[in-house]
Amino acid sequence: MAVQLDARPPVAPAPPRPSRAARLSRFDTRYSPYLYIAPFFLLFGVFGSYPLIYTFWVSLHDWDLLGAEHTFIGFDNYTQLLADPDFWHSVVNTLGIFVISTVPQLLLALWLANLLNRQLRARTTWRMAVLIPNVTSTAAVAIVFAVLFGREFGMINWLLDLVGVDAIDWKANRFAAWTAISAMVDWRWTGYNALIFLAAMQAIPRDLYESASIDGAGRSRQFWSITVPLLKPTIVFAVIISTIGGLQLFTEPRLFNSGTNAIRGGPLRESQTVTMYMFENAFAPHYNFGYGSAIAWLLFALIAVVAAGNVLLLRRLGGGVRKEGD
Amino acid sequence: MATFTRRRLAAVALAATTALLGTTACGGGDDKSAADGPITLTVDVFGQFGYDELYKEYMASHPDVKIVERGTGSNLDEYSPKLTQWLAAGKGAGDIVAIEEGLLVEYKANPQNFVNLLDHGAADLKGNFLEWKWNQGLTADGKQLIGLGTDVGGMAMCYRKDLFAKAGLPTDRDAVSKLWPTWQDYIKVGEQFKAKNTGASFLDAATNTFNTILLQSAGNAQGYSYYDTSNNLVVDSNPAVKQAYDTTMDIVDSGLSGKYGSWSEEWVSAFKQSKFATIACPAWMTGVIEGNAGPGAKGKWDIAQVPGNGGNWGGSFLAVPKQSKHQAEAIELAKFLTSAKGQIGAFRAKGPLPSSPQALEDPAIVDSKNAYFSDAPVGKIFATGAKSLKPVYMGPKNQAVRTEVENAVRTVELGQRSPEQGWTDAVNNAKKAAAK
Numbered sequence: 207m208a209v210q211l212d213a214r215p216p217v218a219p220a221p222p223r224p225s226r227a228a229r230l231s232r233f234d235t236r237y238s239p240y241l242y243i244a245p246f247f248l249l250f251g252v253f254g255s256y257p258l259i260y261t262f263w264v265s266l267h268d269w270d271l272l273g274a275e276h277t278f279i280g281f282d283n284y285t286q287l288l289a290d291p292d293f294w295h296s297v298v299n300t301l302g303i304f305v306i307s308t309v310p311q312l313l314l315a316l317w318l319a320n321l322l323n324r325q326l327r328a329r330t331t332w333r334m335a336v337l338i339p340n341v342t343s344t345a346a347v348a349i350v351f352a353v354l355f356g357r358e359f360g361m362i363n364w365l366l367d368l369v370g371v372d373a374i375d376w377k378a379n380r381f382a383a384w385t386a387i388s389a390m391v392d393w394r395w396t397g398y399n400a401l402i403f404l405a406a407m408q409a410i411p412r413d414l415y416e417s418a419s420i421d422g423a424g425r426s427r428q429f430w431s432i433t434v435p436l437l438k439p440t441i442v443f444a445v446i447i448s449t450i451g452g453l454q455l456f457t458e459p460r461l462f463n464s465g466t467n468a469i470r471g472g473p474l475r476e477s478q479t480v481t482m483y484m485f486e487n488a489f490a491p492h493y494n495f496g497y498g499s500a501i502a503w504l505l506f507a508l509i510a511v512v513a514a515g516n517v518l519l520l521r522r523l524g525g526g527v528r529k530e531g532d
Numbered sequence: 533m534a535t536f537t538r539r540r541l542a543a544v545a546l547a548a549t550t551a552l553l554g555t556t557a558c559g560g561g562d563d564k565s566a567a568d569g570p571i572t573l574t575v576d577v578f579g580q581f582g583y584d585e586l587y588k589e590y591m592a593s594h595p596d597v598k599i600v601e602r603g604t605g606s607n608l609d610e611y612s613p614k615l616t617q618w619l620a621a622g623k624g625a626g627d628i629v630a631i632e633e634g635l636l637v638e639y640k641a642n643p644q645n646f647v648n649l650l651d652h653g654a655a656d657l658k659g660n661f662l663e664w665k666w667n668q669g670l671t672a673d674g675k676q677l678i679g680l681g682t683d684v685g686g687m688a689m690c691y692r693k694d695l696f697a698k699a700g701l702p703t704d705r706d707a708v709s710k711l712w713p714t715w716q717d718y719i720k721v722g723e724q725f726k727a728k729n730t731g732a733s734f735l736d737a738a739t740n741t742f743n744t745i746l747l748q749s750a751g752n753a754q755g756y757s758y759y760d761t762s763n764n765l766v767v768d769s770n771p772a773v774k775q776a777y778d779t780t781m782d783i784v785d786s787g788l789s790g791k792y793g794s795w796s797e798e799w800v801s802a803f804k805q806s807k808f809a810t811i812a813c814p815a816w817m818t819g820v821i822e823g824n825a826g827p828g829a830k831g832k833w834d835i836a837q838v839p840g841n842g843g844n845w846g847g848s849f850l851a852v853p854k855q856s857k858h859q860a861e862a863i864e865l866a867k868f869l870t871s872a873k874g875q876i877g878a879f880r881a882k883g884p885l886p887s888s889p890q891a892l893e894d895p896a897i898v899d900s901k902n903a904y905f906s907d908a909p910v911g912k913i914f915a916t917g918a919k920s921l922k923p924v925y926m927g928p929k930n931q932a933v934r935t936e937v938e939n940a941v942r943t944v945e946l947g948q949r950s951p952e953q954g955w956t957d958a959v960n961n962a963k964k965a966a967a968k
Contacts (some may be wrong), residue, residue: 271620272642352797359801377793378946465796466609466739467935473942489613491932492968493638495620 265499272493283500293501295475296483297508299384303459303479304452304512307388312444314396316437319403320429333404336397347390348461355386355462377463383477390458395451399444406440407433442520449513453505456481467491480505571858572598573865574626578611580604580819581630581682581848582881586874590865597861605823607795608632612931618853619645625853627862628869631679633668633847634934637926640671640678647852649677652863660872664923665887669849679849680870683884684921685814686914687744687843689718690821692732693906694832695809699728705908709837715745715779718839722788725809733790733808738780738945739938740794744812746776748843751922758934758962759927765966767933768959777941777958781951784944791945800824812838814845815885815914822904835908844921847887885914892918929966936961 265283267276287293322333339347354361355376363373376382410433418428434441459477460468469486471478478486480501488498575583587599603611612635618624619639631639639645649669654677658666665681689712693703701724702708712718722734735741750757750772757773760766767773783789790808792799802808803824813821813835821833850866852859868874875886876896883902886892892915900911927933940958943949949957 270642271616272638272645274642274644349797356798356801358792358798358807359805375946378948463796465793465799466938468609468796470935470939473939473946474948485613487968489616490609491929491935492965493616494968497968 261499261502264496265503267496269496269499270493271489271495276496279496283497284504287497287500287504292475293480293483293504296478296480299380299471299475299477300453300455300479300481301512302381303384303387303391303455303477304449306384307391308445308448308452310388311392311396312399312441312448314392315399315444316403316434316441318396318400319407320433322400322404323407333401336400338397339394340398342394344394344457345461347394348458351386351390351393351458352462352464377472378474378476380474380476383459383462383472387455387459387462387477390462391452391455395448399448402444403437403440406437410436438520442517445516445520446513449516450509453509453512454481455479456485460485480508570596570598571861572600573628573858573862575599575601575628575630575865576611576615576626577601577603577630578606578608578632579816580823580882580884582819582878582884583869583874585881586869586877589877590868597865599865602626608635609795619855622855625855627856627858628850628852628866630682631849631851633849634926634931636668636679636849637928637930639851641928643671643676643678645854646676646678647854647856647859647863648675649680649852649863649866650675652860654680654863654867657867657870660870660888660890662887662889662919662921664921665847668923679851680866681887682848682850682870682875682878683816684847684887684918685747685816685843685845686885686918686921687748687838687845688813688815688913689810689836689838690813690818690833690905691810691836692806692808692829692832693834695730695732695806696725698730699725699809701725703834705834705836705906708834712837712839715839716782719782719786719788722783722810723786726786726788730809732806734788734810735783736790736792736799736802736808736811737794738784738789738791738941741783741789741812742776742780742938742941743845743934744814744838744843745779745840746773747845747924748838748840749776750924751843752841755922756925756927758930758937759925761925763927765927765929765933765963767937767962773937774955777937777955780941781944781954784941785951789945793942803829806832812845815883815910816846818902818905818910819882819884830904831906833904834906835902835910835913837913842917842921844923848884883910885918889919929968932965932968933962936965 264276266278266280268279268282269276318336322329322336326332353359355363357363357373357375357377360376362376367373374382376386414432414436415428418432423431456479459471459479460482462477463469463471469478469482469490471482484498484501484505486492487494487501492498575587577583581601581604583601587601591597591599603614612632615625615629615631619642657680661681662684665684669677669679669681671678689708691708696703696708701721702711711721725734746757750770753772754760754770756766757770758765758767760770790802792802792808803821804826806825806829811817811821818835825833850870852862852866856862869878870888872886872888872890872894875884875888875891876894878884879886879891879897880900886897891897897915898911900909901907902910937958940949940954940961943957944951944954
């Protein structure tokens with residue numbers, strides 16, 4: 207790793223008999239960092255873990271959102287959920303959309319970052335420009351894309367028609383719906399990830415590249431043997447963030463589907479993600495808060511598993527590349 | 533450094549305390565009485581209720597009241613989860629909330645969320661409403677009145693004169709009504725229309741037509757659809773449901789539907805681009821058509837009789853949640869808005885058909901014409917049948933069950949399922965939804 211994240215201010219060597227000031231100073235260096243980071247954990251405790259635990263508590267009940275009485279039913283919601291084909295259908299949708307959006311997105315971001323890392327005229331302008339899709343509102347993006355991907359009045363189908371391809375019903379075809387939603391996600395997040403990669407690339411010492419050039423390594427060889435391995439921690443970070451975001455996907459697929467029961471993601475739940483399924487159960491039309499909470503917890507577990515899986519996978523891949531580079 | 537830490541810690545503690553106190557203050561206080569100045573009454577609606585002029589009038593005669601309406605133009609799918617969350621959370625809902633009849637059943641199951649209007653002199657108003665509309669607002673034991681009726685559905689068939697002319701069909705509304713006494717006749721007209729290749733479909737979406745036929749046949753038969761009056765799910769045993777499904781399948785099979793999913797972006801675009809010729813229209817739908825098709829289509833639409841025999845779809849209520857801080861004032865306003873006068877005002881503004889017999893007889897309604905729909909005598913078309921409307925009973929999970937059946941219809945319409953598979957899906961998924 208190029209950057210040492212856990213650097214600490216040097217501590218003066220302790221005198222044989224510590225004075226009061228010195229003891230205070232040592233106390234300070236040892237404990238005050240905890241105070242500095244405490245506000246986050248306090249806020250998280252109030253606004254993060256409390257809802258988390260409460261949700262779990264709710265998930266153990268037969269909890270009609272409007273009902274006055276909530277019966278304790280233990281893990282019934284979970285057993286029912288694990289046998290619920292609609293839930294697993296939404297899990298497959300979510301993972302499908304996640305894979306076909308995240309993989310190209312991160313590769314594209316890496317490539318873009320590599321381009322932006324060169325000597326360009328008006329560098330800052332280019333670098334800021336890739337972030338523009340990210341500052342537009344998700345809702346606006348989703349609505350525009352939903353119109354572009356319309357069956358009858360959409361621009362994509364019109365373009366396909368020009369090259370002789372039959373109109374695709376983007377909303378009623380499962381794979382087509384996944385692709386359309388992934389396009390929205392990629393459009394919005396590629397630039398953002400590119401900037402994160404770029405920031406990490408800037409921290410790679412120039413002399414590594416210089417000596418590589420002297421050794422006769424070309425640009426692509428340098429990219430795969432120096433940039434990518436040194437970027438590994440950042441890539442892991444980006445993958446985890448994308449996993450969390452990707453598996454919680456809600457706004458894009460929700461707004462991609464419009465009309466009655468848009469929360470189902472199409473008549474056969476073509477593009478219903480887990481969060482949409484959670485919403486459908488916790489709120490309209492079922493108002494079953496306990497069941498919805500159980501879905502929330504299983505989603506949490508799913509994210510943890512997928513994130514861990516991704517990190518392990520990356521470790522292996524990354525390791526292989528570095529060996530080659532050495 | 534140590535002092536700095538302490539000071540910062542103190543600041544954080546202070547900020548946290550303030551935040552907590554702030555929350556408590558919001559939850560606790562805030563019961564200003566009218567004496568402190570004008571009070572604000574919030575009215576939550578969906579779609580178009582047509583109350584703007586009524587608010588102005590009410591505020592003029594009640595200088596101590598200010599009225600704010602929220603949710604105008606939103607659809608029921610957006611509105612109902614929000615309302616339910618507010619009720620569950622115990623705060624956030626308006627002082628008056630609009631409730632659609634299909635959802636009323638769920639809210640009636642938990643009447644503790646609403647003010648009992650019978651405790652506030654509402655019993656005297658009974659004569660101002662059609663009897664069944666009044667009864668719908670009552671809880672099962674009849675002891676609590678949740679909501680006062682606003683409008684009822686009524687039923688007609690709206691059609692595009694220009695497209696009918698293009699297809700060589702009559703355009704005069706009486707002649708058009710004569711074309712389709714039954715739904716089978718409607719299909720025949722549709723086939724003639726289709727043969728002329730006008731570039732438009734005959735109807736918008738099979739689901740809209742399905743709901744119309746179902747409520748019609750259910751109203752004419754037992755008076756219930758998915759649930760019987762003892763709240764048993766009868767989706768697979770009620771002949772009215774299967775009959776409506778089969779008729780809809782005939783329509784789908786004839787390729788008459790434009791398949792524009794109801795209330796979707798495409799549906800709205802299809803209105804604008806005149807992509808279909810007919811749509812089943814309850815009275816409240818006329819406002820929706822005008823809004824979607826836009827001023828450019830004024831005079832191109834007209835209204836004929838609905839095939840089959842009458843029917844009722846939709847209609848809403850106004851309720852006062854217990855969480856309202858100004859219950860007395862809210863009740864008074866709700867009474868005003870649902871009075872015969874209020875209902876006439878709303879009908880004139882946006883077309884919802886009154887549920888008050890006095891209003892239905894009022895010349896202001898009976899003689900009214902709708903300029904957008906080629907001066908169609910909407911008062912005559914909708915109001916004449918309204919008093920003989922037969923209500924359809926709706927069970928506890930009506931909305932969820934309806935969603936499943938509608939979706940099954942839609943899968944067949946889109947060619948994803950055969951009519952038989954669609955029916956199996958409808959029944960199985962409806963049972964599953966009812967059990968949730």
